[in-house]
Amino acid sequence: MRRPPAVMVAVVVHRQHVPLKNKQKRDNQPMTQTIHMALAGNPNAGKTTLFNTLTGSRQHVGNYPGITVDYKEGFFTHKNQEINLTDLPGTYSLTAYSVEEVVTRDYLVNEKPQVVINIIDASNLERNLYLTTQFLELGCPLVIALNMIDVAKDRGIAINPEKLAVLLGVPVAPIIARSGKGTDILIDQAVGQSGQQWQPRDISYGEDLDAAIMDMIALITEEKFLTGIYPPRFTAIKYLEHDDQMLKKGQQENSLTADILEEKVTQVSDHLLKTMDAYPEAIIADHRYGFIKSILRQGVQTQNFDTDRLYTSDKIDKVLTNRLLGPVFMCLVLFGLYQLTFSWSEIPVSWLESFFGWLGSQAETLLPDGPVKSMLISGVIHGMGGVLGFVPLIMFMFLGIAILEDSGYLARVAFMMDRIFRIFGLHGSSVMPFIISGGIAGGCAVPGVMATRTLRSPKERLATILTVPFMNCGAKVPVIALLIGAFFSENKAMYMFLFTLISWVVALLAAKFLRLTVLKGPATPFVMELPPYRFPTLQGLAIHTWERTWQYIKKAGTVILGISILLWAMMSYPELSAARKADFEQQRQLISVAVSPAILAESSSKSDAVSEEALTLRQKISLINRQESEQALRHSLAGKVGLTLEPISTLAGFEWRTNIALVGGFAAKEVIISTLGTAYSMGDVKADASDSLGQRLTTDPNWNKVVAVSALIFIMFYAPCFVTVVCIAKEAGHWGWSLFSISFNTIFAFLLATAVYQIGIRIG
Amino acid sequence: MPEINLRQMKKDQSGTISAIKVGGELGLRMREMGLVAGTRITIQGRAPLNDPVALRVMGGILTLRNNEADHITVFVEDKV
Ligand SMILES: Nc1nc2c(ncn2[C@@H]2O[C@H](COP(=O)(O)OP(=O)(O)OP(=O)(O)O)[C@@H](O)[C@H]2O)c(=O)[nH]1
Ligand SMILES: [Mg+2]
Numbered sequence: 064m065r066r067p068p069a070v071m072v073a074v075v076v077h078r079q080h081v082p083l084k085n086k087q088k089r090d091n092q093p094m095t096q097t098i099h100m101a102l103a104g105n106p107n108a109g110k111t112t113l114f115n116t117l118t119g120s121r122q123h124v125g126n127y128p129g130i131t132v133d134y135k136e137g138f139f140t141h142k143n144q145e146i147n148l149t150d151l152p153g154t155y156s157l158t159a160y161s162v163e164e165v166v167t168r169d170y171l172v173n174e175k176p177q178v179v180i181n182i183i184d185a186s187n188l189e190r191n192l193y194l195t196t197q198f199l200e201l202g203c204p205l206v207i208a209l210n211m212i213d214v215a216k217d218r219g220i221a222i223n224p225e226k227l228a229v230l231l232g233v234p235v236a237p238i239i240a241r242s243g244k245g246t247d248i249l250i251d252q253a254v255g256q257s258g259q260q261w262q263p264r265d266i267s268y269g270e271d272l273d274a275a276i277m278d279m280i281a282l283i284t285e286e287k288f289l290t291g292i293y294p295p296r297f298t299a300i301k302y303l304e305h306d307d308q309m310l311k312k313g314q315q316e317n318s319l320t321a322d323i324l325e326e327k328v329t330q331v332s333d334h335l336l337k338t339m340d341a342y343p344e345a346i347i348a349d350h351r352y353g354f355i356k357s358i359l360r361q362g363v364q365t366q367n368f369d370t371d372r373l374y375t376s377d378k379i380d381k382v383l384t385n386r387l388l389g390p391v392f393m394c395l396v397l398f399g400l401y402q403l404t405f406s407w408s409e410i411p412v413s414w415l416e417s418f419f420g421w422l423g424s425q426a427e428t429l430l431p432d433g434p435v436k437s438m439l440i441s442g443v444i445h446g447m448g449g450v451l452g453f454v455p456l457i458m459f460m461f462l463g464i465a466i467l468e469d470s471g472y473l474a475r476v477a478f479m480m481d482r483i484f485r486i487f488g489l490h491g492s493s494v495m496p497f498i499i500s501g502g503i504a505g506g507c508a509v510p511g512v513m514a515t516r517t518l519r520s521p522k523e524r525l526a527t528i529l530t531v532p533f534m535n536c537g538a539k540v541p542v543i544a545l546l547i548g549a550f551f552s553e554n555k556a557m558y559m560f561l562f563t564l565i566s567w568v569v570a571l572l573a574a575k576f577l578r579l580t581v582l583k584g585p586a587t588p589f590v591m592e593l594p595p596y597r598f599p600t601l602q603g604l605a606i607h608t609w610e611r612t613w614q615y616i617k618k619a620g621t622v623i624l625g626i627s628i629l630l631w632a633m634m635s636y637p638e639l640s641a642a643r644k645a646d647f648e649q650q651r652q653l654i655s656v657a658v659s660p661a662i663l664a665e666s667s668s669k670s671d672a673v674s675e676e677a678l679t680l681r682q683k684i685s686l687i688n689r690q691e692s693e694q695a696l697r698h699s700l701a702g703k704v705g706l707t708l709e710p711i712s713t714l715a716g717f718e719w720r721t722n723i724a725l726v727g728g729f730a731a732k733e734v735i736i737s738t739l740g741t742a743y744s745m746g747d748v749k750a751d752a753s754d755s756l757g758q759r760l761t762t763d764p765n766w767n768k769v770v771a772v773s774a775l776i777f778i779m780f781y782a783p784c785f786v787t788v789v790c791i792a793k794e795a796g797h798w799g800w801s802l803f804s805i806s807f808n809t810i811f812a813f814l815l816a817t818a819v820y821q822i823g824i825r826i827g
Numbered sequence: 828m829p830e831i832n833l834r835q836m837k838k839d840q841s842g843t844i845s846a847i848k849v850g851g852e853l854g855l856r857m858r859e860m861g862l863v864a865g866t867r868i869t870i871q872g873r874a875p876l877n878d879p880v881a882l883r884v885m886g887g888i889l890t891l892r893n894n895e896a897d898h899i900t901v902f903v904e905d906k907v
Binding site for chain 2: 188189218342384390478482594
């Protein structure tokens with residue numbers, strides 16, 4: 064039954080063509096072929112849990128083109144039947160306002176899965192059935208997975224699935240997605256329902272609306288208006304619900320008919336407002352709930368305990384969201400997350416560091432000198448090491464977030480912080496991305512940007528994505544520490560804290576600015592659900608953590624590799640002319656012949672304990688080497704870039720060598736220190752051995768306290784590193800936002816740095 | 828049963844929604860979460876800064892910002 068991995072890869076590659084492929088399959092091949100099923104339901108109903116239980120590891124994460132919602136496709140075999148299962152984003156209804164809803168509805172009508180498994184939280188049956196009524200109206204072959212019956216039972220809710228099935232006219236299978244109980248029967252039923260004709264069901268919306276709907280259906284059928292995609296009644300209802308996406312599609316399809324329909328809707332709305340003081344959408348919702356209530360009342364659901372009884376989860380909330388204890392506990396949890404991530408990852412990070420160090424030294428000794436060696440060491444090994452070295456840190460961070468998310472605590476953090484973040488045009492759920500990106504100093508904007516996925520309001524989400532890179536991530540911290548150590552050594556801790564504070568203030572104000580300009584608009588209405596506290600499952604945590612970590616490795620690994628090779632090439636080519644090289648070689652020769660052969664031999668030995676003369680010789684030679692590499696750098700493409708930028712950058716106090724480092728920092732902020740090292744003739748400077756670079760800077764005439772502050776400000780706020788930029792493009796769904804982020808941040812940072820420098824030199 | 832605005836309800840107070848006067852996306856979001864006339868709600872609590880408010884609705888807990896809650900009127904039950 065195991066399909067070899069290669070087959071799965073083939074499916075991944077052809078993902079974009081799935082619609083075509085599916086149709087062909089259905090038209091040309093008999094039913095014994097793979098059955099396509101889709102999992103849909105409310106957020107937190109257990110879709111992903113059921114998906115994982117059914118498919119195990121045979122799955123992959125995809126991404127809908129152009130938007131950010133992941134979907135997952137997996138395969139499994141049930142009684143010799145190959146089944147392809149898609150996990151859709153959670154939605155509360157099929158009215159297309161948010162990305163999740165658009166994605167889910169488009170998937171259903173475009174891909175036409177052979178059967179939809181509607182997963183329902185049995186402990187919240189009434190609310191969950193609201194979505195079900197819309198599936199019924201759409202008419203897709205449906206099976207109901209009545210999930211979390213264990214939770215319902217604990218809460219004293221008894222449900223009669225047979226009765227529910229009869230009244231809805233749809234098979235119902237009680238399951239526990241976590242343990243897999245009942246899933247066999249569920250899949251039996253799903254296979255049985257698959258491939259059925261789409262059969263829309265009618266729900267009555269009261270006299271006024273039903274009459275209007277009938278009129279609209281007549282027109283829609285006559286004009287064949289969108290009938291290839293939606294059942295006529297579904298279209299009519301969505302028009303009455305003012306469904307944006309439907310209205311747009313209608314205008315594209317046939318604007319004449321669309322206008323008539325819209326006119327009709329306005330008429331009905333006016334009439335209803337006058338006679339009943341209600342919007343049509345509200346009446347539709349009332350009737351849907353009425354339909355649900357009438358079913359539940361016929362003995363489907365019985366409540367054994369008093370409904371006012373506090374559930375365990377509510378009791379926990381009494382403490383954790385308490386006005387006084389809540390914030391205290393939250394600070395402890397966030398601090399704990401930070402501790403967990405940074406202290407536990409220290410050891411594996413150092414292992415990886417020494418591994419890459421070892422790799423570098425192996426290359427150093429084994430490979431012949433030349434451009435290939437130089438590229439492998441400076442480009443490939445250093446570049447990859449810089450990124451892969453972060454993997455353990457990222458993994459612990461994601462594990463921590465997965466725990467907070469899966470347990471339900473993250474929603475409480477959003478609840479408690481919402482009031483503050485709203486002032487800046489953000490949402491309570493923006494807290495996590497900010498903290499992950501370095502809100503407590505040391506983090507990473509890449510997972511930070513990814514963590515914005517928990518935000519469901521698009522404008523707030525975009526504003527968060529664009530401002531989290533302002534936080535002091537783990538790669539900026541060493542640079543900041545270096546400059547503070549060099550120029551403000553008296554008050555290190557205080558300055559470090561000050562700069563963390565500045566990053567928050569700037570990020571929040573920038574968010575406010577964006578929300579008042581490019582991302583203008585009222586706060587997205589967002590009625591958030593606080594899910595009950597649950598113990599996260601190990602499998603769930605492992606899958607969550609690994610999925611996200613792997614995405615980071617893949618993206619960062621490929622992108623960074625390319626960039627660091629490019630950077631290496633820019634700093635190495637064009638090389639100094641042969642004459643200039645020969646000149647330096649001659650200088651070395653001159654010094655070498657001036658001493659006795661014995662001392663020469665001694666100085667070129669590997670030993671540290673050498674005579675005074677040999678030591679002087681070494682120093683002289685290395686001085687020439689440094690001068691040569693500085694000259695080479697000036698001559699290289701990177702040097703030219705640095706020099707070209709100098710006339711502008713001096714406004715903020717930066718000379719050409721600093722420019723190279725800052726440009727390099729765009730690839731990865733870690734690069735700033737090593738590039739500064741090379742540029743200031745220090746040879747290869749590592750982040751941990753940066754004391755001497757600090758000293759070197761304090762004595763350089765081009766550097767002083769004012770320049771240092773200006774540089775600090777610039778480094779904190781200019782363009783995010785390349786990996787973050789790629790991530791922003793992916794998460795925001797458009798490269799335009801990445802370009803915006805690069806230019807906006809750089810200009811903003813430059814203006815700020817210039818202001819600091821110009822004011823600084825004037826007041827001394 | 829007196830009819831008051833949801834914003835004025837106190838912690839642990841229960842009531843039945845009498846009307847929700849808002850259309851558009853906010854109206855939709857409320858309705859799909861079960862906030863319709865006739866639904867019984869209980870105030871679960873408020874965030875440390877008094878806003879948003881957490882409600883017990885049907886089988887779950889929802890949070891609403893105060894300015895969103897303003898659109899909802901409730902027949903409150905007398906006992907607290
Ligand atoms: N007790 C119990 N918990 C369950 C069951 N099924 C799922 N859960 C838990 O419910 C929580 C939510 O499950 P998910 O599978 O993440 O829900 P989802 O539908 O994928 O949610 P979204 O992706 O946010 O739409 C997890 O903590 C699960 O462990 C069940 O049958 N019983
Ligand atoms: Mg899920």
